[in-house]
Amino acid sequence: MFNISEQLKKLPDKPGVYLMKNEYGDIIYVGKAISLKNRVRQYFQSSKNQLPKVRAMVSNISEFEYIITDSEIEALILESNLIKKNQPKYNVLLRDDKSFPYIKITYNEKYPRILKTRRVLKDGAKYFGPYTDAGAVNQILDLLNKIYPLKKCGKTAFSKNHNVCLNYHIGQCLGICIYHIDKESYDKMIDEITAFLQGKSNKILDYLNKEMFKAAEELNYERAAEYRDYIHAVQALTEKQKIILASESDMDVLAVSRGEKECHALIFFIRLGKLTGRESYTVQASTEDSIEGIADAFIKQFYTGSTYIPKEIITSDLPEEKTIIEEWLSQMKGSKVKIHTPIKGEKRAILDMAVKNVVEITELLDEKARNERLKIENALMALKTYLNTPKVPVRIEAYDISNTSGVDSVGSMVVFEEGKPKKSDYRRFKIKTIEGPNDYGSLQEVIFRRFKNSMENTDADDNKNSFLRMPDLLLIDGGEKQVDAVQDILTALKINIPVAGMVKDDKHRTRGLVYQGSELNIKENHDSYVFVSEIQEEAHRFAISYHKSLREKALTKSVLDEIEGIGPARKSALLRHFGSIDKIKRASIEELCEVENMNKAAAEKIVRFFIDNHEEHEENHNP
Secondary structure, eight states: OOOOOHHHTOSSSOOOOEEETTTOOOOEEEEEEHHHHHHHHTTTTTOOOOOHHHHHHHHHHEEEEEOOOSSSHHHHHHHHHHHHHOOOSSSOEOOOOOOOOOOEEETTSSSEEEEEEEESOOSEEEEEOOOOHHHHHHHHHHHHHOOOOOOOOOOOOOOOOOOOOOOHHTTOOOOOTOOOSEEEHHHHHHHHHHHHTTTTTHHHHHHHHHHHHHHHTOOEEEEHHHHHHHHHHHHHHHHEEOOOOOOOOOEEEEEEOOOOEEEEEEEEEEEETEEEEEEEEEEEOOTTHHHHHHHHHHHHHHTTTTTOOSSSEEEOOTTTHHHHHHHHHHHHSSSSEEEEEOOOSHHHHHHHHHHHHHHHHHHHHHHHHHHHHHHHHHHHHHHHHTOOOOSOSSSEEEEEEEETTTEEEEEEEEEEEEEEEOOOEEEEEOOOSOOSHHHHHHHHOOOOOOOHHHHHTTTOOTTTOOOSSSOOOEEEESSSHHHHHHHHHHHTTTTTEEEEEEOOOOOOOEEEEEEOOOOOGGGGHHHHHHHHHHHHHHHHHHEEEEEHHHHHHHHHHHGGGGTOOHHHHHHHHHHHHHHHHHHHHHHOOHHHTTTTTHHHHHHHHHHHHHHHHHHHHHHHOOO
């Protein structure tokens, strides 16, 4: 038993990282400290001056761990890595973890190549990016390799008797290995590519437009369309490369904004004085977290493991631990990194542009969230009206059954609370008592197990057992017979919950709801129709994914694998045909021969295998 009071006395007066855990051992908060002794003790002192978020966290702490480090910077690095890995509930979290592509020219090689990479190394190569449109990067590389047939292989030396590769024969390499091009001509191509990647795209665009119109005149529309796509890719890659700094500086520009429910961060990537990309992020934070604290958390998590760190980061709100973060980033980069908020000049103008953009993004996302909430409220209210229930269904559970000819039958339970999926409460059921394709019996087993568990564990912790909270509405994939089957179980258990069936049309799309013997046309209310369709698809997807995993497991590992001559194709065909190993065991040679890909010799081996194994079993049990 972890004794918090005793463990607080043992805390060292050293820098490090502490991990707060709940009663299930889950990490709910990660923090760092110059002195673990002083910092951790603060949480367990008087709560009068603590923020509500901190009080809520402390009430859930059952134990803590700590890791001693040699310095505060080491603690910062470890803290960032642990937050990124564990996503603790009470930390400010960067939800989107994106790795951006770069275009690399290997200037460190005698004959440079152009490559796509997501890692920036100090290797003498030149990197362009980051780019936020990975598809455009792929198309640009394809285009550049077509226009400039550069070396593709990574070899730097070639023997006299070297054989040229396929790229040379199909015209995608000029044959560096057999010296078919001089170094000066090769370097000229590299210079043209470099100029293009620096934003000088007119020459390539002129070439592409000329080729596109030429192909169109020749009625080669497929080729013309290919050039059109290349033009779009060039425009996508270069449209943001606007010169916004007089100097060829590299910097990231960060702005943070607080919305109604969530916080948002926007980052501009400035490379060689040009805006090469923009990306927005959602940040999970409470209303009590300061903007400075959010900026602090964002910078730590964004640059942890980052492929590239600029020499300058300008931000609308300086992070709380600016000095230590600058020192950490400088160590990673190998040169000084500065974080600051410019007061005037062109850098201030860029920052103002970023702030304006992030505020606009926040307002748009807030409006979108409000609209989504209104749709959900409308859908739930419509369901209450359709079903004439006493209250709006806050928690809805939906069930579906999946099997293949009765084999590997499974049930799924998906949960929607306040109109949104609550995936932590999803459950899967492997059918145990029903054999064959019996959806009604399978549904009854699932419903019985679900509510029996709830009735038998009333004293269990609500956070641990998703069955404890009773639903306001059950939705069953199927029609009146499925609903009746479920209702019989609920009646037997003396549980009174509305049950409706989600019926589909002949195109397997949601048609309506079956309730108390009648079909309700929910298409009259668009929001409720879309909502029920989403629930039905989610229940079906969840059931299918579980069934598929069991099928794949059965196919990859089976007693049939031990029989000579029975490979994956025959094993799959046998299981499809008979449905189970037991039926294959009882099959005659003639019945086995009816299976696709089977012959008499293979059928005889199967029969002999099960006879021999049965005899061994008898001998082992009758000494």
